[in-house]
Amino acid sequence: NAGVTQTPKFQVLKTGQSMTLQCAQDMNHEYMSWYRQDPGMGLRLIHYSVGAGITDQGEVPNGYNVSRSTTEDFPLRLLSAAPSQTSVYFCASSSPGVAGVTDTQYFGPGTRLTVL
Amino acid sequence: AQKITQTQPGMFVQEKEAVTLDCTYDTSDPSYGLFWYKQPSSGEMIFLIYQGSYDQQNATEGRYSLNFQKARKSANLVISASQLGDSAMYFCAGSSASKIIFGSGTRLSIRP
Numbered sequence: 001n002a003g004v005t006q007t008p009k010f011q012v013l014k015t016g017q018s019m020t021l022q023c024a025q026d027m028n029h030e031y032m033s034w035y036r037q038d039p040g041m042g043l044r045l046i047h048y049s050v051g052a053g054i055t056d057q058g059e060v061p062n063g064y065n066v067s068r069s070t071t072e073d074f075p076l077r078l079l080s081a082a083p084s085q086t087s088v089y090f091c092a093s094s095s096p097g098v099a100g101v102t103d104t105q106y107f108g109p110g111t112r113l114t115v116l
Numbered sequence: 117a118q119k120i121t122q123t124q125p126g127m128f129v130q131e132k133e134a135v136t137l138d139c140t141y142d143t144s145d146p147s148y149g150l151f152w153y154k155q156p157s158s159g160e161m162i163f164l165i166y167q168g169s170y171d172q173q174n175a176t177e178g179r180y181s182l183n184f185q186k187a188r189k190s191a192n193l194v195i196s197a198s199q200l201g202d203s204a205m206y207f208c209a210g211s212s213a214s215k216i217i218f219g220s221g222t223r224l225s226i227r228p
Contacts, residue, residue, distance in 0.1 A: 099147035
């Protein structure tokens, strides 16, 4: 089972460059999220989606765009990369449980991004 | 949950001892969930245990149990009979509908 896949695994960018981190899931999950994890810190929510065509901002959305045209895919776009965006990026997917509350979230392996 | 607080940046525990990792949460949602994840040095996020706000009993999964005290807004993780392989970062997280927020984590080190 593929689960949640992320590409690329590693990426080095120069300041000002743009790029898209890819995320796909094959579990037909309604919910998908993007997190960043800075060294020695917890995960911070960037953007999330409750279904195709619906996205919302998380805790740290500035500098990132998302779209959700299909249930399976949830790409994250860095518009103009900055050194402060050097981090590990995790994509996750889940489904609503009892009372609509997510009770299981599956993570991708992460993308390690360095911005010079 | 809208805010998750983990107040223990690091802990050292002797092998085979039990360990409790603290987590408190703050939310105004009537329904919510609480998670614990393990992140070893390899970096992947491993789901350990889940507790729903509507669950009457504390969740258990093998050596892991979640001590859920709703009135205190706490959701502590208890690991019984710790093993060397338990050395890792541990994150508490809270969900309200589709949004899941993480705490800052606790680094657990098991001494042989």
